[in-house]
Amino acid sequence: xxxxxxxxxxxxxxxxxxxxxxxxxxxxxxxxxxxxxxxxxxxxxxxxxxxxxxxxxxxxxxxxxxxxxxxxxxxxxxxxxxxxxxxxxxxxxxxxxxxxxxxxxxxxxxxxxxxxxxxxxxxxxxxxxxxxxxxxxxxxxxxxxxxxxxxxxxxxxxxxxxxxxxxxxxxxxxxxxxxxxxxxxxxxxxxxxxxxxxxxxxxxxxxxxxxxxxxxxxxxxxxxxxxxxxxxxxxxxxxxx
Numbered sequence: 001x002x003x004x005x006x007x008x009x010x011x012x013x014x015x016x017x018x019x020x021x022x023x024x025x026x027x028x029x030x031x032x033x034x035x036x037x038x039x040x041x042x043x044x045x046x047x048x049x050x051x052x053x054x055x056x057x058x059x060x061x062x063x064x065x066x067x068x069x070x071x072x073x074x075x076x077x078x079x080x081x082x083x084x085x086x087x088x089x090x091x092x093x094x095x096x097x098x099x100x101x102x103x104x105x106x107x108x109x110x111x112x113x114x115x116x117x118x119x120x121x122x123x124x125x126x127x128x129x130x131x132x133x134x135x136x137x138x139x140x141x142x143x144x145x146x147x148x149x150x151x152x153x154x155x156x157x158x159x160x161x162x163x164x165x166x167x168x169x170x171x172x173x174x175x176x177x178x179x180x181x182x183x184x185x186x187x188x189x190x191x192x193x194x195x196x197x198x199x200x201x202x203x204x205x206x207x208x209x210x211x212x213x214x215x216x217x218x219x220x221x222x223x224x225x226x227x228x229x230x231x232x233x234x235x236x237x238x239x240x241x
Contacts, residue, residue, distance in 0.1 A: 002047040002102045003123055004173070005040045005072075006090035009033050009061065009109030010054045010079020021054055022219055023109045024061075027229060030068070032219060033061065035112035037070045043116055045123045046105070048074040048097075052090040055079060084190040084199065088180045091173075100174035103127060106196050107168040110219040113231055119168055121211040126170035129208045133169045133197050136212035138162035163209060166216060169197055179203055 009023040023033040040046045049072045053061045058076045065073045077093045079086040087106060094104060103126050107114065118134055125132035142162065143153040171179075179200055183189045189199030197207060219225055 001127065002098070003045050003105060003170075004074075004094055004098050004102060005046050005049045005105045005107060006052065006087065006094070007033075007036060007040065007049060007107055007109050008052050008079075008083070008086050008090065009036075010052050010086040011083070011110070012054065021057065022225075023054075024057065025225065027225070028232065031064055032112050032228075033109050034064050034068045034070070036107070036109050036114070037065065037073070038068065039112070039114045039116070039119070040105075040107070041070050041072050043119050045120060046072060048072050050074055050090050050093055051076045051109075052079050052086045053077070082190070084183075084194055084196075087196055088184060091177055091180050094173060095177065098173040100172070102173045103170050104173050104176050105168050105170045108166075108218060111167060111216055112219070112228065113213075113215045113217060114168060115213045115215060118211050118213050118216065122168045122170045125208050125210040126172070130175060131169070131171045131200070131205070132208050132210040133165045134167060134212045134216065135163040135165045135209040136214065138164055164212070165197055165207075165209075166212065166218065170210075171196070171200070175205070179205070 012021055024031050040049055051061060051073060053076050055078050061076055075093060077089050080089055091104060103123060122132045122134055138159050141159060142157045144155040146152040146154055182203060183199050189202035200207060215231060217224055217227055219228055
């Protein structure tokens with residue numbers, strides 16, 4: 001069994017308010033996307049990487065991969081008009097490459113701080129149970145808005161019932177490609193903010209929780225970028241335990 005990574009870097013990043021897509025913003029002379037790719041390059045469980053890239057930036061991504069020694073990069077495929085189309089393109093590109101029982105790890109290119117332990121646990125759980133999603137407990141209280149008066153509440157959701165789920169996520173290839181074929185044939189689980197995990201649940205699959213990390217932030221705004229820089233600075237302070 002092999003494990004293939006599909007890294008999604010096809011967004012334009014308008015909320016960051018910069019002149020270039022956020023995945024190509026340089027932090028300490030290295031693009032955000034390269035930090036992400038390096039996490040998968042270093043991990044022994046990852047056999048190859050398929051990069052789903054924003055149209056027009058493929059050559060730039062390929063040049064950066066060469067410059068920073070990302071030799072697990074198997075292919076670069078164009079993104080779609082939505083996040084789900086982009087993931088689908090990456091999954092479809094593995095047809096003829098991945099065996100049915102191989103694993104596919106889907107990850108956001110703008111989550112550059114994925115821990116090796118988190119990635120290991122996602123792969124482990126998926127190998128045992130067919131899929132796995134990175135998750136963390138939810139530590140805040142969640143209250144429901146009162147329909148009659150939106151400024152009030154009379155109900156809450158116990159936080160023990162909640163999990164925060166993000167990427168990386170891992171799935172058996174046959175399960176994943178069949179799900180995307182069904183979803184795009186029926187229009188189920190592909191609109192709006194749907195991602196692979198919500199699509200799978202909508203199609204009736206049970207998902208399995210794996211370990212997560214608060215470091216695994218998604219770079220969406222300028223504040224997120226500053227937090228990323230802070231995490232990098234913290235890692236440089238090796239005296240901290």
